[in-house]
Amino acid sequence: MTMKRKLPIVLLATTISSFTTPFMGSSVNVALPMIARDFSMNALSLSWVASSFLLAAAIMLVPMGRLADIYGRKIFFLGGSLIFALSSFLCIGAATESVFIALRVFQGIGGAMIFSTGTAMLISAYPENVRGKILGINIAAVYIGLTCGPFIGGFLTEHLGWKTIFIFNALLGLSAALFAAFIPKEERPAAKAEEFDLTGSFLYAIALFALMYGFSQLPSVAGGALIVIGMICFIFFIRRQLKKPFPLLNIHLFMDNRIFAFSNLAALINYCATFAVTFLLSLYLQHVKMMTPSQTGIVLVIEPLMQAVFSPLAGRLSDRYEPRIISSIGMAMTVIGLFALIFIAAGTSIHYILMCLVLLGIGFAFFS
Incomplete structure (x- = not known):
């Protein structure tokens, strides 16, 4: 298959x-109350339905990206789609x-293999003059x-059951794998001659897991101990990466580029502050407001819809004005939206919640 013919398949x-x-x-956030009912889960166990997927993806994202650079991106993208x-x-x-929850972990591993290779495959496949357009589509x-x-x-949860969400996602994963199978193998992986830091990968994984699980166990002594273990592992991981000729994560990017370091720190804080909103609102709307899953989905769609609508505007404003100012405005709107959510109660109107979600969506669009 010629390079020109393979481009649409890659895209x-x-x-x-x-x-x-x-x-x-x-x-899945919309289906959480139904999942909790079927498995008789408490709130902490239910939080791991979402967190296990994201934690596995976060742990595996950097190692999988590195392995894909060494052994080939196509095989990892294809394998991730199948997993x-x-x-x-x-x-x-x-x-x-x-x-x-264990299967959600495997979903996260597959997601990490996909996410760490997809953009790199696009960049390597398409010429520079059309990359902006192609990445925009992606x-x-x-x-x-x-x-x-x-x-x-x-809609699926209310009318067909929450399991149909996973059927739908499985079919999407198979579709991605089917198209990936027809992508020609790279002539030479980007980092074929370089070595993989297995010890660093274990330190990175232990650190993330210990911190995440430790915070979920607070205020117990075990939770505090896990947090300390996680911090120690992170320190050893950073020291190791600074000494390695082919590091798993290039720490010098953070040390030598303050803008890069602080922008990533700001993104981390933003995601930590906003991620739990849809999880909590899904439970609130269905258990307190007694809304159906379909109605809950319509309410929760407001935030990402605002992100999609206002992101192009935010991009144009960033071209005309200082990007840090636009991002700061976005973060300020996010703070206002989160602060407003503090006051929701059983009698809070849906219009008030929608207003909060609009603020969060626009704020996230401007920040990103």
């Missing part, structure tokens, strides 16, 4: 995968909450997935 495979991962996250699809299918038949798929997730997830 199609990566665009499907870019849609699938955010769609999975936003659609994601298979684990999604198996979620349908999970008999216990432990099995279900990013648009992310926003479409975020926007469609609550609505489609709510």
